[in-house]
Amino acid sequence: MILSIQDVVKTYAEHIALDHVSVDVPKGHIFGLLGPNGAGKTSLIRIITQITAPDSGRVLFDGAPLSERHVNDIGYLPEERGLYKKMKVGEQLMYLAQLKGMSRAEAQSKLKDWFIRLDIKDWWNKPVDDLSKGMQQKTQFIATVVHEPALLILDEPFSGFDPINANMLKDEILAIRDRGTTILFSTHRMESVEELCDGIALINHANVVLTGEKKEVQNRFKKNEFEVSFVGELLGETSSFDLLGMESSQDNRRKARIKLHEKVRINEALGELIQHVDVYAFQEIIPSFNDIFIEVVSQKK
């Protein structure tokens, strides 16, 4: 575990932001931190980045209690981006890199690599003001990762990127993960969770309501539902499953969603189907994170 959050409580004057929250983030994972607005994600991130301290509970970083020396091992891209508008891109990145403990020479050579890799060499002497929003986002991303932190915290990293740059960013994130960096990834966009994350934690009303490996969480939310593609008529009562929905498609072929009755094995249901219709495809329905999110969050209310 690179990060182990244990029983953390944080209260602000008016409300409880985190109520005995525990989350473990395995090393080398892309870990999704999910939850509706105001659930406590930002409060948790601010505790990990040591912007604020928890009222109680502890945070372990790589096994040791989180302390000031870990600041340089963490890269943080906040949801609300910002740079010094009047400063030049190169100067600014040098400054931010040095604040993360890099030496001048080190920062310079690493930044040069990034400028070449992202093909933005001619930005070095431009004031940030002259850059487009997307260019500023790229600059900020470099600022977050240049010191090669062991833990990268990205809060809604894709907002403000066009599809091409978003793809490029995605590739960069995966490449960084493959180099061994752990990424804590906070987002509302469930399709990117499915695409990128290895594990998740869902926070709602200051509590962790769901956490685990991506596959395992999805399995937990399977409802024993299947999608069948067939030709023929599927009418009346069936003994092994319920018909949930049906849609027709071209060439007489139809698609139906079925839910198996309890303790019915797949082959039993398939056997019953074969008696009535010609089955072309039979597939388990894996719940999307969108469905899981909505189910969990609305349930809690």
Added chain:
Amino acid sequence: MNKILLIIQREYVTRVQKKSFWIASLLAPFLITAIYAIPIWLALRDKEVKRVEVLDQSAMFEAKDFTDREIQYQLITGDLETYKKTFAKQGFSALVVVKKNILEDPRAVQIFSEKNVSLPLKSSIEGIVQNKIRSVLMQKAGISEKVYADTQVDISGETITVSEQGKETSSSSGGAMILAGVMGFILYLTLLLYGSQVMNGVIEEKSSRIIEVIISSVKPYQLMLGKILGVGLVGLTQFLLWIVLTIGLSRVTSALYQPEVKKEVRSIKDKKVQEAVKEVDKSDISPMEEVSKVLASTNIPLVIGCFMFYFFFGYLLYSSLFAAIGSAVESSTEAQQFTFIVMIPIIISFLMAQYTLQDPDSSVAIWASMIPFTSPINMMVRLPYGVPTGELIGSMILLVLGFLACSWVSARIYRVGILMYGKKVSFKELSKWIFYKG
């Protein structure tokens, strides 16, 4: 610690790189130099000699009585009415009539002119006529000119301060007052100027949202301290530039003017000027002497040391408050409702300094120079007049304690404020932040 240095460096470099910094740094010395150089230049330039006709009906004046550097007098005789019509046409700027009864009636001098008579012309004529009439009257009364000259004495008192140890120093209260006023005013300006620069810097970081990135790398108090020190250094740099440039420029201008001024002085053989020179010699206090006297009677290292001390800690105290205000708001306009609470003590201490300047040992002055908020300006105003060592040390200790208290409060407001968006804050809210947990 290393990170604070980085922050100081950034704050310093970005400000010093700005054009506005150099404009302000260069313009001020030019303005100061211009303020005294232009009148000199004009005086030397203005060679146009005015010609004035004098119709002497009293027949007491000789041509040599009417001599002046800038005005050429011409004694005439004849009919007043005809001259009245012609003097302007012949290029004379004025016609002066000294009437017969001038001895009895001091107002028996008339000046005719097309335009309004300039003040120097009027006083030149009055001076000449007055001197003549005075010497005539004295001769009538049997007083010789020598006796008159000998009775012209100019009393000028010497002020001496006696220290606690009984050491006597000749002091110059006029000079001390100027020194005190200048130092008080500089402190007043810089506290306001650089304090609000700190505030705007904090607002910029907050409104551009870079703040969250920075404080995930450094502690909020490090950022605040780095900013305050960086801006303070910019202030010191500007001081230095002002001093060096002003001295340099005035050296250059006076070197340029020196030969001309000397020539001018040599060319004036005028009796009146010679008299004036004699008078200056007689009196104890020439301007240069005054300055050197102030410098001799003040303890220069002490004054400079204290000035640095009070500038440094006064600036730290106020700018930490400005930083706290900047952290609580999202724009400079929004800041205005809070800045008055910091401006008021600065303005009050400036107003109190006026009293202190008049009466540096009054109880108001002593209190003002002890209370941390008013002490920087007021102690600097008192200092040239001499301050007991105990009071000075007490005031310094209080100022440092005041700074520590203010920066503690400010840092606590700051660390909450910089992350607070979309919320109109009140003073009540601010005071709550002080007691928030880490």
